[in-house]
Amino acid sequence: MKILVPVKRVIDYNVKVRVKPDQTGVDLANVKMSMNPFCEIAVEEAVRLKEKGVATEVVVVSIGPAQAQETIRTALAMGADRGVLIQTDVDVEPLEVAKLLKAVVAEEAPQIVLMGKQAIDGDNNAVGQMLSALLDWPQATYASKIEIDGAKAKVTREVDGGLQTLELDLPAVITADLRLNEPRYASLPNIMKAKKKPIDAKAAADYGVALGGHLKVLKVTEPPKRTAGVKVENAAELVAKLKTEAGVI
Amino acid sequence: MAVLVVADHDNTSLKDNTHKTVTAAKALSGDIDILVAGQGVDGVAAEAAKIEGVRKVLVAESPELGKQIAEAQADAVLALAGGYDAILIPATGVGKNFAPRVAAKLDVAPISEIIEVVSNDTFVRPIYAGNALETIQSSDAKKVITVRATAFKAAGEGGSAAIEKVGAGAGAPKTHFVSEEIVKSDRPELAAAKIVVSGGRAMGSAEEFQRVIEPLADKLGAAVGASRAAVDAGYAPNDYQVGQTGKVVAPQLYVAVGISGAIQHLAGMKDSKVIVAINKEADAPIFQVADYGLVADYKTAIPELMDALTAVGK
Ligand SMILES: Cc1cc2nc3c(=O)[nH]c(=O)nc-3n(C[C@H](O)[C@H](O)[C@H](O)COP(=O)(O)OP(=O)(O)OC[C@H]3O[C@@H](n4cnc5c(N)ncnc54)[C@H](O)[C@@H]3O)c2cc1C
Numbered sequence: 391m392k393i394l395v396p397v398k399r400v401i402d403y404n405v406k407v408r409v410k411p412d413q414t415g416v417d418l419a420n421v422k423m424s425m426n427p428f429c430e431i432a433v434e435e436a437v438r439l440k441e442k443g444v445a446t447e448v449v450v451v452s453i454g455p456a457q458a459q460e461t462i463r464t465a466l467a468m469g470a471d472r473g474v475l476i477q478t479d480v481d482v483e484p485l486e487v488a489k490l491l492k493a494v495v496a497e498e499a500p501q502i503v504l505m506g507k508q509a510i511d512g513d514n515n516a517v518g519q520m521l522s523a524l525l526d527w528p529q530a531t532y533a534s535k536i537e538i539d540g541a542k543a544k545v546t547r548e549v550d551g552g553l554q555t556l557e558l559d560l561p562a563v564i565t566a567d568l569r570l571n572e573p574r575y576a577s578l579p580n581i582m583k584a585k586k587k588p589i590d591a592k593a594a595a596d597y598g599v600a601l602g603g604h605l606k607v608l609k610v611t612e613p614p615k616r617t618a619g620v621k622v623e624n625a626a627e628l629v630a631k632l633k634t635e636a637g638v639i
Numbered sequence: 640m641a642v643l644v645v646a647d648h649d650n651t652s653l654k655d656n657t658h659k660t661v662t663a664a665k666a667l668s669g670d671i672d673i674l675v676a677g678q679g680v681d682g683v684a685a686e687a688a689k690i691e692g693v694r695k696v697l698v699a700e701s702p703e704l705g706k707q708i709a710e711a712q713a714d715a716v717l718a719l720a721g722g723y724d725a726i727l728i729p730a731t732g733v734g735k736n737f738a739p740r741v742a743a744k745l746d747v748a749p750i751s752e753i754i755e756v757v758s759n760d761t762f763v764r765p766i767y768a769g770n771a772l773e774t775i776q777s778s779d780a781k782k783v784i785t786v787r788a789t790a791f792k793a794a795g796e797g798g799s800a801a802i803e804k805v806g807a808g809a810g811a812p813k814t815h816f817v818s819e820e821i822v823k824s825d826r827p828e829l830a831a832a833k834i835v836v837s838g839g840r841a842m843g844s845a846e847e848f849q850r851v852i853e854p855l856a857d858k859l860g861a862a863v864g865a866s867r868a869a870v871d872a873g874y875a876p877n878d879y880q881v882g883q884t885g886k887v888v889a890p891q892l893y894v895a896v897g898i899s900g901a902i903q904h905l906a907g908m909k910d911s912k913v914i915v916a917i918n919k920e921a922d923a924p925i926f927q928v929a930d931y932g933l934v935a936d937y938k939t940a941i942p943e944l945m946d947a948l949t950a951v952g953k
């Protein structure tokens with residue numbers, strides 16, 4: 391069974407983003423970029439399924455600028471087998487990402503598309519659900535446990551209020567939540583090996599998908615800032631302030 | 640212009656998120672219908688009909704809708720989509736699970752977690768864990784939007800909309816419900832609570848979390864939240880997580896105990912009216928957003944706080 395893992399290159403989660411003074415976006419110059427943490431979890435899960443003998447091949451795909459190749463290399467160093475880079479310098483909307491991924495699915499014919507629930511830059515939490523709808527495949531989002539049994543996947547999901555378990559007929563789309571696993575660090579030998587693994591270079595036009603369609607960003611601004619308040623000496627003073635000054639208890 | 644609001648509910652009761660989403664809908668149009676999709680939802684539909692300014696309440700029922708299976712929910716909405724210019728869905732775990740499906744099937748771009756309606760086609764939404772706000776304009780004729788409920792006031796009651804049954808759609812033939820573990824609690828719900836008490840990694844164990852955080856929450860009539868670190872370590876269940884990738888809350892009072900204040904946590908609570916932080920490190924980042932900071936070991940501070948609350952009649 392083949393697993394396809396879409397991975398996105400985003401600002402590293404430790405970086406405090408800065409809005410550009412001209413309000414056109416956030417400053418990406420000279421900031422550390424990494425694989426989206428949820429995509430990392432998806433790669434880890436796919437590689438574990440391969441190590442268990444459930445999957446035979448793990449293919450990663452990224453849509454983005456030339457540097458997204460580094461993100462693919464990271465996945466290859468974690469244990470994925472090969473990569474596909476759909477190179478574009480335009481900002482791609484979730485709908486377009488989903489359409490491109492649908493085209494890659496047609497070419498690669500995976501049994502499972504395993505991906506992140508959300509990218510920490512756009513925070514859309516959309517692509518997996520959209521891909522599943524476009525393919526008419528079943529979906530299980532926010533996975534915290536995945537078991538594959540022949541032609542079925544049993545997935546435990548983190549939902550409002552607790553956990554839900556679904557069984558999906560494969561092929562299917564599954565999106566990873568935080569507690570699915572803890573991604574490994576790639577070892578030096580594996581990083582070296584990853585350099586020799588193949589990456590196919592593609593363009594959006596190869597898949598007949600037009601980019602830059604439905605949404606226009608008018609501006610990107612800073613949210614209102616919260617300022618630090620006061621330090622209180624003890625619990626009694628805190629309660630007094632909450633009662634009389636803030637009026638919240 | 641007509642707007643369809645999809646109700647947030649648990650088959651038994653209607654959630655406040657619905658009232659707030661109706662307020663967002665009112666910024667777009669006066670013709671607002673509500674879809675209640677579930678199983679055995681007569682009571683929910685009756686509550687929805689009372690929301691001020693609603694034209695009618697549509698009810699779709701099936702076992703799959705009762706289990707909130709995304710494929711079925713999207714189908715139920717799609718069956719009605721032809722009659723609306725915008726579809727507004729509360730940005731809960733459930734809503735975010737099916738809204739993008741609706742958008743994909745309609746070939747439009749979903750607009751996620753809006754916090755402001757600027758005009759009929761322009762909206763503000765947080766990106767990068769709320770560290771930037773994006774104003775976006777959609778050129779799609781039909782809009783599929785999820786709404787961050789905490790950013791809108793709840794619509795009032797006093798309406799008496801007509802209730803109509805509609806078809807449930809094709810369902811979810813390839814997705815099978817197996818089981819669920821839903822934590823039942825008498826405490827207020829995290830997303831809607833007026834007061835939230837959250838514990839962090841400092842708790843050190845599930846027992847300590849229960850011993851320290853829960854009694855304080857009960858004393859304040861508060862919901863309980865947690866940082867990711869506390870959830871990952873098993874001190875608190877997953878649905879307690881507050882943050883960029885957990886729940887977003889904006890209560891009147893948020894009390895953070897032993898939480899450092901990472902940007903991913905702040906993303907979920909920094910719109911709270913009043914923030915209290917109790918942390919033993921004076922330079923913990925949480926103090927940069929706290930209205931009232933108490934630099935202290937929680938082990939002594941929380942018992943003192945309990946006593947001080949008792950002293951004022953709590
Ligand atoms: C006008 C405009 C301006 C934009 N500006 C920026 C910007 O400044 N910076 C920026 O980073 N983005 C920008 N974007 C892109 C946009 O915010 C999202 O990156 C894109 O729409 C996907 O949404 P998401 O990342 O939130 O996806 P989500 O739905 O949150 O992602 C879920 C999962 O989908 C998969 N996925 C998503 N995107 C890709 C991808 N490209 N390749 C492979 N897999 C993927 C991953 O598995 C990911 O975990 C812009 C888009 C538009 C239309």
Ligand SMILES: Cc1cc2nc3c(=O)[nH]c(=O)nc-3n(C[C@H](O)[C@H](O)[C@H](O)COP(=O)(O)OP(=O)(O)OC[C@H]3O[C@@H](n4cnc5c(N)ncnc54)[C@H](O)[C@@H]3O)c2cc1C
Pocket residue numbers: 403427428510838839840841865866867868869880881882883884885886896897898899900901902903904907917918919920923935936937938
């Ligand atoms: C992709 C991604 C998504 C994430 N999403 C979220 C999210 O949604 N929500 C979230 O919360 N985090 C999220 N995180 C994690 C986040 O980055 C932090 O790691 C996490 O919030 C830290 O939790 P904490 O504050 O409980 O723990 P720590 O950072 O370890 O802080 C513990 C604090 O307790 C204090 N302390 C210790 N002992 C005592 C004592 N006896 N008395 C008083 N104070 C004490 C310490 O001074 C310290 O400040 C995410 C991370 C990533 C990478």
